[in-house]
Amino acid sequence: MKNSFIWFCRIAVGLLFIFSGLIKANDPLGFSYKLEEYFEVFHIMFLNSFALTMAILLCTLEMVLGFALLIGVRAVKVAWGLLLLIIFFGFLTFYSAFFKVVQTCGCFGDAIPLTPWQSFSKDMILLLLVLVPFINRKKIQPIFKPKTADKWLIGAAVVALGFGIYTYNFMPIIDFLPYKIGANIPDEMKTPPGVQLDEFEVTYNLKNKKTGETKTMSDKEYLKTNIWKDANWEVVGTPESRLVKKGFEPKIRDLSIQDGQGNDYTKELLSNPFYSLVIVAHDLDKTNAEAINRLNALAINATENYNIRTILLTSNSAQSAEAFAKAHKLVTEIFYADGVPLKEMVRANPGVLLLKNGTIINKWHYHTVPTYDGLVKKYFQQQ
Template identity: 70%
Template structure:
């Protein structure tokens, strides 16, 4: 009976760890952004430069531990590794939920968004399963001979690290982001007329000028009690607002594009009825210069022959962007947006979106950007 329970726990934990690691490895750059958030919370920002490497490593480690558990390889060591890893993850998700610091742990990437408490609950169940495995680690027996086992672990390690490196260099295999190919961005930004807004609870701090009494009261209690009719009670300080029920939120809620003077160009650029290239370089100081030069030459040819409009989106200052444009003799127009949505648009710096009528027709990492002839033959020449 105990052996059967151990097997059940091994299968459940192993598959979930492989799935979790694989989903995050599909977008290691996105996972690294989450790690940076945690680094900022715990004041260890000196690790920011290692975030991507750590993201790829943790994803690979999850998949390796899950696979090793399933085939019974290195049972005692894997049991210890799983226990330490799940304790670490459980602490992080509890801290996020309790102190409301990182509102999405990225456990399953953007594929399955979880609230902090959902993430903590998931990790708590995993912790119980892993503790049972750990206490019965002597019952974990290998399914294969040592030589075969070593070969399988080596291949699993190559795959686990390889998938993270590949998706970082060539974009996620499956795009779960709202800017994926086929998405109509203006539609993704719309809020329906009957949409339910966020519901907040507002708390007022009151002071009675006559008696000196003080009390805190919510906005509903404030109206219901009629205390506002008593002129002796006055509101002191700023009221506090707490979200108690999440309302409708569009898939794209934080993208605002402007020029150097602050004029809003979001609708004009995203709703262009003709083919246009959106070049995303959220950090010009870290963008690949060779790729920018290649994209610049490509945009010049497309504009001259097909009147394709090309714009560069960045979160840098107008002064830095102007200097960058002069240094690279950019042909494209420059517009500005916050770095967070730009990082979400495409996991590359720079990355390129080909759009028409507000719809993302193509999306590329600078490593995989097609040449002029391919773009014309496959897309622009068919308009």
């Protein structure tokens, strides 16, 4: 019975770590953004330049440790590694939840978004499971001969590391973000009629001018008791608002596209019934300049021969973007949006979206953008 329970925990922990690492390795750039949030919270922003490398290595470590536990190789070291890793994750999720800093931990990437307290609860359950193989670490036997097990472990490490590097260079295998291929951006921004919206409770701090008595009341009590009609009672300070019940939330809620003068072009750009080629470079200071030059040549041909509207979307300042455009002789129109939705649109800097009527027809990492002839044959000739 005891051996069966150890095996159960061993399999559960191994598979959970592999799954967690695999989901994050599917989108290492997104995971690196999450690490940067933690670096900001702990005031260690100097690590930002290493965030991507750390993200890929951390995903690889999770998958390798999970696989190693399953096959029973180097059980003592693996058990220690798993224990330290889950304690580290548990600390981060508790800190996020208690101090309300990073509101999604990124434990399972964007595939399974969890609140900080859900993430912490998950880590505590996993910690209990990890303790079983840890306590019995010297009893765990490999399912292969030592030399064979080591070869399997090396192979798993190579595959895990290679997967993270591949998805970084060619975008996620599965896109869990709202800007996936086939999504209609205006539809994803709408709130359907009749849905349950966020429900808030407002708390008032009241003081009686005559007696000095104080009271704290919810907005419902405040209205029900008609105390607001009594001139002797006054509201002290600013009423506090608290979310009571989470309601419907559009998948896309923070996208606003503007020109250099601050004019809103969101509706116009997303209602174009013809193809638009959108180059997304959330940070022009760090974008791949060679890729920008190639995309600019593509934009010139698309505009001149098929009148395709070509756009550069960035979060840089207008002054910075215009200087960049001048230096690279860009022919695209330049528009501006917040960096958060731009990072969600495409996991590349730069990346490319092909839009029509606000629908994402296709999207590419700058490594995989089709040639001009390929775009013409598949899309522009059929417009």
